[in-house]
Amino acid sequence: MTDSPADVLLVHGGAPLEGEIRVRGAKNLVPKAMVAALLGSAPSRLRNVPDIRDVRVVRGLLQLHGVTVRGGLGSPQTPGEESGELILDPSHVESANVADIDAHAGSSRIPILFCGPLLHRLGHAFIPGLGGCDIGGRPVDFHFDVLRQFGATIEKRADGQYLEAPQRLRGTKIELPYPSVGSTEQVLLTAVLAEGVTELSNAAVEPEIEDLICVLQKMGAIISMDTDRTIRITGVDSLGGYNHSALPDRLEAASWASAALATEGSVYVRGAQQKSMMTFLNTYRKVGGAFEIGDEGIRFWHPGGPLNAIALETDVHPGFQTDWQQPLVVALTQASGLSIVHETVYESRLGFTSALNQMGAHIQLYRECLGGMPCRFGQRNFLHSAVVSGPTKLQGADLVIPDLRGGFSYLIAALAAQGTSRVHGIDLINRGYENFQQKLVELGAKVERP
Numbered sequence: 067m068t069d070s071p072a073d074v075l076l077v078h079g080g081a082p083l084e085g086e087i088r089v090r091g092a093k094n095l096v097p098k099a100m101v102a103a104l105l106g107s108a109p110s111r112l113r114n115v116p117d118i119r120d121v122r123v124v125r126g127l128l129q130l131h132g133v134t135v136r137g138g139l140g141s142p143q144t145p146g147e148e149s150g151e152l153i154l155d156p157s158h159v160e161s162a163n164v165a166d167i168d169a170h171a172g173s174s175r176i177p178i179l180f181c182g183p184l185l186h187r188l189g190h191a192f193i194p195g196l197g198g199c200d201i202g203g204r205p206v207d208f209h210f211d212v213l214r215q216f217g218a219t220i221e222k223r224a225d226g227q228y229l230e231a232p233q234r235l236r237g238t239k240i241e242l243p244y245p246s247v248g249s250t251e252q253v254l255l256t257a258v259l260a261e262g263v264t265e266l267s268n269a270a271v272e273p274e275i276e277d278l279i280c281v282l283q284k285m286g287a288i289i290s291m292d293t294d295r296t297i298r299i300t301g302v303d304s305l306g307g308y309n310h311s312a313l314p315d316r317l318e319a320a321s322w323a324s325a326a327l328a329t330e331g332s333v334y335v336r337g338a339q340q341k342s343m344m345t346f347l348n349t350y351r352k353v354g355g356a357f358e359i360g361d362e363g364i365r366f367w368h369p370g371g372p373l374n375a376i377a378l379e380t381d382v383h384p385g386f387q388t389d390w391q392q393p394l395v396v397a398l399t400q401a402s403g404l405s406i407v408h409e410t411v412y413e414s415r416l417g418f419t420s421a422l423n424q425m426g427a428h429i430q431l432y433r434e435c436l437g438g439m440p441c442r443f444g445q446r447n448f449l450h451s452a453v454v455s456g457p458t459k460l461q462g463a464d465l466v467i468p469d470l471r472g473g474f475s476y477l478i479a480a481l482a483a484q485g486t487s488r489v490h491g492i493d494l495i496n497r498g499y500e501n502f503q504q505k506l507v508e509l510g511a512k513v514e515r516p
């Protein structure tokens with residue numbers, strides 16, 4: 067292994083996680099709310115901002131495009147500022163010299179959401195190659211199809227995509243082939259300043275999308291949501307700034323909940339909210355996990371006794387969120403009987419299980435759809451269903467983190483295992499989990515840098 071010691075964590079397993087941690091704003095909302103600030107003619111104030119890599123990447127991209135960013139992810143810089151508060155001033159976007167954008171290639175999924183705001187402001191946009199987790203092909207065809215429908219032209223270049231809006235973008239009628247989160251956000255961030263009405267059907271309706279709509283409404287946008295996945299946006303001529311506290315990260319909250327279950331511990335997640343986690347909570351209860359919902363957070367714990375095997379299918383909201391799947395699978399290795407997991411959102415999100423098998427888990431992958439819901443991946447050679455038989459004792463191992471949630475899942479497995487694990491590539495976890503090592507220590511985990 068050639069990685070630096072700084073990117074390795076030694077995890078001494080076998081002890082329950084006990085105590086309290088706090089989750090702040092959602093990784094899947096905060097960077098998008100930051101992009102929305104580009105649409106305004108006045109500064110925006112975003113609160114409850116976590117110090118995670120995806121936020122830093124978008125801060126850098128915004129600065130490159132002339133947005134002045136004040137406020138801190140760490141300590142406040144001026145009196146009166148809170149930590150976790152950003153003030154984003156887009157007054158100088160038109161005069162920015164966008165050099166070095168290539169440095170941001172492969173950094174996250176977010177650059178593609180700059181398209182609409184930049185086309186409105188500048189009439190053109192350059193989008194470098196995207197990053198994000200390697201959990202499937204992750205094409206962006208829907209994004210470019212909708213942008214063309216608004217009137218943009220797109221040219222593929224060796225280092226990215228170059229877009230132009232020869233005239234003001236026009237509202238349009240769009241039907242997404244699948245309720246994609248990013249494409250729905252693309253439509254929202256483009257339609258709010260387009261001329262006329264946009265009607266989007268088969269839209270994603272994840273809580274982070276609702277929160278982005280709240281942000282845009284605060285800026286002056288006119289957006290309505292029907293119960294049938296239809297979103298209507300009436301374009302306006304200009305938008306102001308916003309003042310918004312980001313919704314808490316339900317994905318991080320569920321990760322800690324799964325860690326409590328797998329390690330037979332008890333974790334109070336300050337900031338966790340029932341409303342955005344209802345589907346997770348139902349599943350957690352079926353597995354045998356206990357929780358208590360308070361005004362400020364949710365306590366999750368293992369109540370003792372055996373856990374139950376379950377059948378689980380991931381889906382778009384309000385279904386079981388795919389990003390909850392990997393951490394919960396670790397807990398399912400401790401349940402009695404056969405659990406069945408059908409991953410219907412990403413075709414390659416079960417590859418992380420081979421390392422769990424090396425630790426002693428029994429997880430078999432299948433190409434077939436093992437669930438009631440036929441999905442886009444059935445009969446297409448993707449190992450997207452799993453049968454987990456448990457309970458199995460886990461042993462510490464050498465682990466290489468494959469992606470964000472897979473990485474956190476390996477930490478959970480290492481904490482639940484007997485012996486010591488050496489987890490490589492842990493820096494990836496900083497992409498979506500704020501101060502995770504400090505939180506682990508606060509919960510009593512025995513972790514150290516080699």
Ligand SMILES: CC(=O)N[C@H]1[C@@H](OP(=O)(O)OP(=O)(O)OC[C@H]2O[C@@H](n3ccc(=O)[nH]c3=O)[C@H](O)[C@@H]2O)O[C@H](CO)[C@@H](O)[C@@H]1O
Binds near residue numbers: 175202207209247
């Ligand atoms: C930064 C962020 O918010 N990431 C989240 C977002 O990712 P992201 O927005 O990338 O995910 P999408 O909802 O767009 O993708 C869902 C499915 O649609 C497919 N697709 C998507 C776009 C497209 O142009 N063509 C296409 O085929 C994807 O390959 C995937 O199979 O939503 C996912 C689904 O809840 C989450 O797992 C990610 O954590």
Ligand SMILES: C=C(OP(=O)(O)O)C(=O)O
Binds near residue numbers: 093
């Ligand atoms: C898949 C994820 O994120 P991204 O879309 O940023 O890769 C995730 O948060 O689990």
